[in-house]
Amino acid sequence: MEDYKYLFKVVLIGNAGVGKTCLVRRFTQGLFPPGQGATIGVDFMISTVEIDGVKVKLQIWDTAGQERFRSITQSYYRSANALILVYDISCQPSFDCLPQWINEMDMYASTKVITYLVGNKSDRVNQREIPAHIAERFAQQQDMRFLETSAKEADNVKRLFLEIAKELTQQARDNEICSQYSSASDLGATDTSPVGNFSCCKGF
């Protein structure tokens, strides 16, 4: 019945206006929405991708960057398998805030989480304020993967989510082998206990 083998939760965070929602919509719906309004609280989207012939479902939680929603958005970090921290390459303040976001991640996210640093709006070459190599070095220091994307030009967006899906799938497989872990119930899709929070739907 289920049309996927693995389910992963991906949470996007970062300052308001850096293009988180646009990234998600570009990936899930293939469009760049004109006049995208600020996200309120959290939004949710689903996408199923195929990794090495295996169907993988991504549950994508798009959080609001606005300060006032911080407490509710933080509550979504914990169950994430991957966190995408987004800044805007044409906006220095969004880059300067990264250490604060990293603090939050350390506080609220599970330790096993995969983290990506994403510099969005790479199409705005003329307004660039953050050179790619600076961001890359920062990402290395923080032990994060790094990519520059453009939701507008659809640059690297697919690659970003596919890389994540791939890596998580690989991890889940390794996990399966070493522990023969299987979720206690078929409802494993909703299981988000911090340990072993990879869900799989064997038998389908």
Next chain:
Amino acid sequence: MDKLTFYAMKSPEKLDRIANYLAERLSQDVRRQRVGFVMIAMEALDSLLVSCHAQSLNLFVESFLKMVQKLLECDEPDLQCLATNSFVKFANIEEDTPSYHRRYDFFVSKFSSMCHNCVADPDVRARLRTAGVRGLQGVVRKTVSDDLQVNIWEKTHMDKIVPSLLYNMQVGMSEELESPKDEDHPAVVAETVFRDLVCRASYGNINSVLKPVLLHLDDHKLWVPNDFAVKCFKIIMYSVQAQYGYIVVQMLMNHLDDHSKQLPRVKASIVNVLSETVLIAAGGSVGPSVLEVFNTLLKHLRISVDKDISATQSPDEKNFQEAIINTIGEFAKNLPDYQKIEVMMFIMGKVPPSSESQPVKNSKDVLLQTMLMKTLLKVATKYKTVLLNNAFPSTFLDPLLRMSVVSDPGIRRLIQEIIHTLLDRHDNLLKLTTVRIPEQISTLKLTVEKAQRQDIMFAKKSGPLFYWHLYKNAEMQNNKVDNFETIFCTLALMFVEMNGDEVLIDSFRFALGIQHMAKVGDLPITHKCAIHAIVAAHLNLISQLTAVPALCEHVAVVIARRKESAPFYLPAMAFNRKNTANSYPEKDVVLESCMFNPDTISDALRNSGHDTSSLVSPFMPQNVIGFDQVDLKKSASDIHSLNISFSLDSRSSSIESIRKSVGEEITFESLKKVLEMNPRAKEEEQKERQKILEKFTNGPFEDIVARSEAKSEKFANKLNEILEKIAQPPQAAEPLSKDGLTVPIHNIQFPELFIY
């Protein structure tokens, strides 16, 4: 459909497979976007759900929930709402098999995000939000009271659920509901669910609901203005199980602690919310932590006062202080009376100790004392006195009276007001706040009762203490009109509330005592007139209440004489805030004919059967407490203490002989003689003359203070006082030179001259 359910009920073992089949169909239909079939499949699942027996349910729930999740993952709002409805139905079913493994994380997350959704179409948005809220309620219902289920009170869940509910309530509040009764409006539903949630919270769980509430209010900056915060906490207090109300109070206080560095506006708002909360936390539910509450509030008061002066005086900071004081008052109101006294003593204990080594107090201390006394007054007004000795246990009365003679006139007035409200059991206070001489005392409509035995005992024991401190009060050099008014009021209230023979004599004796002080003492003419006026008003009151004809006659005669030749000895003039220098006699000569005669009074009382033996010995301010305990800060009062201790000494020794020679009474002459015997005293006298002169020239500043106090709020006044204190050199030998320093009086034209 009916067939299906019938079949399923007959053979529950097949249920699992039926559900599986349905789920698979539905899954396909969703993928192919065949909404019609989806609806049918869901309906089938629903009806199976409700018609199944609880035992067999478990087999089927998992497929069911998977389907609900599937639908919730769709973009289609209709399907999301449909799924939510089904989920809510499921949530209302009670199960009796454990299902620890079943998790609701996805549902909580998804419903929470639905609560926040921002679909462009407002109708769809509202429907989705309502569905989200209902869904959350479903999860809570399903899990909350059931040990067999997952623990919904965990932080991960509450941190999503609570803000989602609040967000909708808050949006509803700011949007102004078109039809507030609209039952499906997300704000209305959210409020209901929030109430439901709070009332289900048990002791250990209140925390997990309140924390996100406080955080939400912080994040969304909802403390200023605090309408929403107040609303939230009202809901919480009305919904929470009564015995846990105090936890809410406690948490708000902790929150205040965490925000002690915040802007005073924010803190004032939090305190306001606290006050509303406390109001609802009826009576006993406040629990054992009463003093802790007061401690916290007083601590914040102190922090506020301890800031530098300019910050302390900002309107925001003032508001914050007022908010604390009011909250303490509200809180105290709910306490049983014995606890109120406890709280008053507690506040008293917070008063910064005044040490003699530091005669000039720093203005922060004065401010803190003022704040604490205001707080004390607030609490005192909530106390209903039954017996005086309960209202004034000596552990409370002693420090209170000690405070009543501090150098700051504002604080002295506050203390008298505290005493008033605690004394006044018959609602006479308002009738006695102004000093006046009604021809018929009955026009005041005072309520007077014979005092009970315990009150008489109290009067015997503590009366002298009161009188001694009142005497010291009347003598203060920096008294203002208000101070004299409050002194009169205390005097009158004491008489009315301790209505008995002993008090009667003491009261006469005291009145004659201060009359004597006004005659011979070292006081500005305005003070003397005010004291004479108090004596007149008081004797008028008590002679009429005592109803001894000869007494009334004497008092009436003296008052009539004063009207004619010494109107400045009567309240109408002495307490007139618009007086000019011309209102007063040019020379400070005692008009003996306008004084009340101790002998006449004594005779009148004796003839009507009173024991006047104690009256004949004139009022001597007895140092009941001991000087070392009384703080005498100002050099002005130092001179006095000299005088007083001198007369005290003389009382025990030298004066004894004089008394014999002059007769029973100490007159001005006799005192003068005593003064002359002491070479130092002569110096003092010279100094005093000098001072009186100076006071006259420096008067207007005091006048400004007195009048601004009468008119404006205490704010400006307090500032003045503080300026005054700052300007005052630490060890000023001339207590009044400060006036010259602060105000260049020659540049200010004040036609009216009224010196206080």
